Amino acid sequence: MYDTLVIGGQEVASRLFLGTGKFASNSMIPELVNVSGARVVTVAIRRVDPDYPEENVANYIPAGCIQMPNTSGARNAREAVRIAKLGRAAGCGNWVKIEVIADNRYLLPDNYETIKATEELVADGFVVLPYISPDLMAARKLEEVGAAAVMPLGAPIGTNRGLKTKELIKILIEEISLPVIVDAGIGRPSQAAEAMEMGAAAVLVNTAIATAKDPLAMARAFGQAVEAGRTAFLANPGEVFEYARASSPLTGFLRNE
16 A cells, blocks of 8 residues: 655655654664654754754754754744744754744644744745644645645643644644644554544654653654554544444354254
């Protein structure tokens, strides 16, 4: 079965995206990428510093991966655009995950400022993947201004609470043509598999792997879960029924002599 994720005209070999913001050491990144199978790796642009090779997270991303900087720290569209352009100038390429967060308690994205930043960066040649609260009108506007995908949160960043916005994400999957990548809040491989079974194009995971007692085993589990969930979605699961239905015949094998 040929099933390829394409974003911004580029084929992506894995539907698990890997965040890097919480690992105990950058040196873990290559092995985590290897065991998980991830091929898109996100980095905060403020952690990319060519003058300090040991601290430059970009140096730890294996060849063959798509490096996707994010605009973490931006509080409005103007700051997000500036950070994105600094990242491209530092050699991070033209993919960018837009994060615009002015809410310090729940760290929820500002959809309005995100749309403004996306429109400007698309016009400047970036492949833009905006992180959003799952709102259909905002997603449609992002599609209109040229976003390459949308990345709705499953739950607030870093909570490991799972798909708390499941019903809203399902609406986005059904109503827009862009890839929908579930980002933030996924805490268990089973939740990643559920997102994929719903029809999500991919999931992005960081905290759930970074905070596990065995990050390598957890990264492998997430890779397997995403693959299983996507396969299940393509298999077109059977109908759900209200009442029991026998899986074996209940009559025809006992006869009166």
